[in-house]
Amino acid sequence: MTTSAPTPVTQPLCLRRPALRVLCLRARVARGILASVARRVPVEVRLPDGSTLTGEPATTGRPVLEVVRPTALFERLAHHPKIGIGEAYMAGDWRAAPGTDLADVLRPFAERMTTAVPPGLLALRALVDRRIPTATRNSLLGSRRNIEAHYDLSNEMFALFLDETLSYSSALFDRSPEAGPVTTQDLEAAQLRKVAGILDQAKVTLGSRVLEIGTGWGTLAIEAARRGAHVTTVTLSREQAALAAERVRAAGLDDLVDIRVQDYREVQGRFDAVVSVEMIEAVGEEYWPTYFRTIDERLVPGGIAAVQSILMSHDRLQATKHSYGWIQKHIFPGGLIPSLEAIDATTREHTALRVTDVRAFGTDYAETLRRWRERFLAAWPQVAALGFDETFRRKWEFYLAYCEAGFATGYLDVAQIRMERSGTTTG
Structure with missing residues (x-):
């Protein structure tokens, strides 16, 4: 028995050579939004090279979210923010760092559900929300x-x-x-x-x-x-x-x-x-x-x-x-x-x-x-x-x-x- 798979993520069209790891425009926007959220939430978002998403130094004592596949994660978030974060976890695009409980990573976001996203971006909610399927x-x-x-x-x-x-x-x-x-x-x-x-x-x-x-x-x-x-x-x-x-x-x-x-x-x-x-x-x-x-x-x-x-x-x-x-x-x-x-x-x-x-x-x-x-x-x-x-x-x-x-x-x-x-x- 298998389960429903996350939405497939194809290689961004703007990637001319995979080695360059250049994010397409939508993924770049999604990355910027996530970085903005990360500055408002006490969770360290760590990239594969060890740097943090916000560019700030690592902080001890914070739960750590490790990004495993940045391009895939940001593409999913660009495609659908509300669904993409969960589907990215299903696909293994991110994880809680070793020694960090997954609920501890998610709790600060839940505490700031109404304040983590900047007000200017919340105004664009209607552009990304999807209606519930009639089926x-x-x-x-x-x-x-x-x-x-x-x-x-x-x-x-x-x-x-x-x-x-x-x-x-x-x-x-x-x-x-x-x-x-x-x-x-x-x-x-x-x-x-x-x-x-x-x-x-x-x-x-x-x-x-x-x-x-x-x-x-x-x-x-x-x-x-x-x-x-x-x-x-x-x-x-x-x-x-x-x-x-x-x-x-x-x-x-x-x-x-x-x-x-x-x-x-x-x-x-x-x-x-x-x-x-x-x-x-x-x-x-x-x-x-x-x-x-x-x-x-x-x-x-x-x-x-x-x-x-x-x-x-x-x-x-x-x-x-x-x-x-x-x-x-x-x-x-x-x-x-x-x-x-x-x-x-x-x-x-x-x-x-x-x-x-x-x-x-x-x-x-x-x-x-x-x-x-x-x-x-x-x-x-x-x-x-x-x-x-x-x-x-x-x-x-x-x-x-x-x-x-x-x-x-x-x-x-x-x-x-x-x-x-x-x-x-x-x-």
Whole structure:
């Protein structure tokens, strides 16, 4: 099994003799922009000859980004800045220097996401941004295609780096003083704490009728059933559904859990609780009203919804929601991270639901992603044995480190959000 390759980089037309290593005009412009960014960010960008991109002396204590193939890197950045940096890492055009963690290289950029690029260059954003392809719209057919592209990669691959719960969403670590440092806490216990948190938020208990939108590999459904709830859980991933069914049978909970390969828009019936963990990111802004309307319509009077969502600031959402990025091209086609303001506005305009509780824990996601990346890299020989290539390895290393940096700096957040119908707040 192979992975999608980065956009090919051809030799610049203005290179008459490769030995001269003369960059073409577009690459020179890209190099200049990157040098300008590097002056604003405490990361040393080191060229193959040992010099720095800015021409300034090397500085000790800074994370070091090593440029391996300058021409290819600058050409990719010139072709598409938002996608080019990730594709250049996939291709091996740059790397974190030995002894430097990749997330440490990316973190200063994430901290300065809105200030690293000079204002004059930001004004040219519209000239380089690409629109999101219409083929990734989350229609009934498109959603199935988008979900399969990521979640049907290989159950075996995911199992090699996830914990025993097979939870592919942020864990919730114990922040009490007696729990000790987060970095030493058990990941499985933290994932079960996350599941318990959202089930408590939705008041799932003995006899509750629960709809779960986005099955994953079944852990939330199993834990809800262990409380005595009757669970209907839907997913578009056949791979996930098959393994989730095995896990439910192994837990002896077949009579309480109904797993369906079904779009959330096609579910019928009424439920006491609707829960959904990191599913809204795959819905797309166009379908947010449908998603929340469906949740509203599936709840009985007095029912509660609890949604765990990755979040970004509303300003960043407005600035980037129509722009096609590396994550959308290579990891989550059709994906878009909402803001809390967007969730609140959508529910108010299209449903009777109101946000009544928000529990944020973004730094816990940074720690979760750090654990996943360590496990993924440690398990690479086994992952490679499944048929994945080196480009896939670099893609996933970049993806996990990129997201870790986002959560560690507060550029991204994650929260469990309770929603109830207006006038029925339970406290």
